[in-house]
Amino acid sequence: TSFGYKQVREDEKSKLVGNVFSSVASSYDVMNDLMSVGLHRLWKDRLISKLNPFPGMKHLDVAGGTGDVAFRVVERIKSVSHRATQGTLTDLEEDTHIYVCDINPNMLDVGKKRAAEKGYNEEHCLSWVQGDAEALSFEDGSMDGYTIAFGIRNVTHIEKALSEAYRVLKKGGRFLCLELSHMDVPIFKDIYDVYSFSVIPAVGELVAGDRQSYQYLVESIRRFPKQEKFAQMIQEAGFEMVEYENLVGGVVAIHSGLKL
Numbered sequence: 001t002s003f004g005y006k007q008v009r010e011d012e013k014s015k016l017v018g019n020v021f022s023s024v025a026s027s028y029d030v031m032n033d034l035m036s037v038g039l040h041r042l043w044k045d046r047l048i049s050k051l052n053p054f055p056g057m058k059h060l061d062v063a064g065g066t067g068d069v070a071f072r073v074v075e076r077i078k079s080v081s082h083r084a085t086q087g088t089l090t091d092l093e094e095d096t097h098i099y100v101c102d103i104n105p106n107m108l109d110v111g112k113k114r115a116a117e118k119g120y121n122e123e124h125c126l127s128w129v130q131g132d133a134e135a136l137s138f139e140d141g142s143m144d145g146y147t148i149a150f151g152i153r154n155v156t157h158i159e160k161a162l163s164e165a166y167r168v169l170k171k172g173g174r175f176l177c178l179e180l181s182h183m184d185v186p187i188f189k190d191i192y193d194v195y196s197f198s199v200i201p202a203v204g205e206l207v208a209g210d211r212q213s214y215q216y217l218v219e220s221i222r223r224f225p226k227q228e229k230f231a232q233m234i235q236e237a238g239f240e241m242v243e244y245e246n247l248v249g250g251v252v253a254i255h256s257g258l259k260l
């Protein structure tokens with residue numbers, strides 16, 4: 001591609017991604033905790049702090065899977081507005097809407113079940129929409145925020161997903177991407193390499209009975225553009241004030257940008 005990193009053949013990639021997430025949907029949340037030793041929770045909390053959700057906001061979480069990010073957005077908004085109104089639902093809060101978009105219906109189904117267990121439903125301003133990050137069904141300039149967590153790495157044309165993110169955001173809207181990235185601390189990098197190439201596929205086989213899918217996940221991290229490169233891609237999609245923050249030495253990075 002014009003961004004100089006090697007891509008898997010496109011048809012192959014879409015098929016692989018489909019298989020991976022159909023096969024892992026039911027064990028996804030457990031695997032997430034295991035593989036990141038629970039850290040993904042802190043990373044997602046950090047993502048939400050940067051988003052700074054507010055009552056009345058329209059937010060789109062793409063590749064939202066089983067709802068982890070969306071639930072946090074809803075909870076943050078509730079805690080903000082309840083502090084102000086002592087627990088009664090404000091008009092603004094009723095205007096709030098969080099859309100979870102994912103290409104895989106199995107992941108969304110798990111998310112819907114989790115939402116029901118939490119007592120959330122459509123009235124609680126949460127919608128589940130099956131769709132592709134590269135061709136969103138949402139209107140131009142309709143969202144205050146866009147998040148994508150551990151999702152853009154799996155998208156076939158990253159540039160298309162980025163320009164769709166730009167399109168659906170309002171002026172002043174914020175783009176945030178949490179993604180496994182490239183570690184830049186030499187000694188830890190070696191340890192991390194062993195962990196990702198040996199431990200992750202082995203645990204995948206043990207817990208989810210699926211070594212190949214987890215092998216694929218590790219390889220997809222390797223192929224993903226480095227932090228600077230990815231920041232440049234976000235800029236090329238039209239975003240301004242693009243920056244990124246490395247967590248755990250770059251194991252994970254949060255990229256952000258504004259549509260001005």
Ligand code: SAM
Nearest residue numbers: 021063064065102103104107132133149150154
């Ligand atoms: N964001 C969730 C989280 O952090 O727990 C889920 C992340 S999961 C690793 C990646 C998700 O991306 C899967 O649910 C998968 O179905 C979804 N996905 C892959 N390609 C996609 C695409 N082109 N458009 C939308 N979602 C996609």
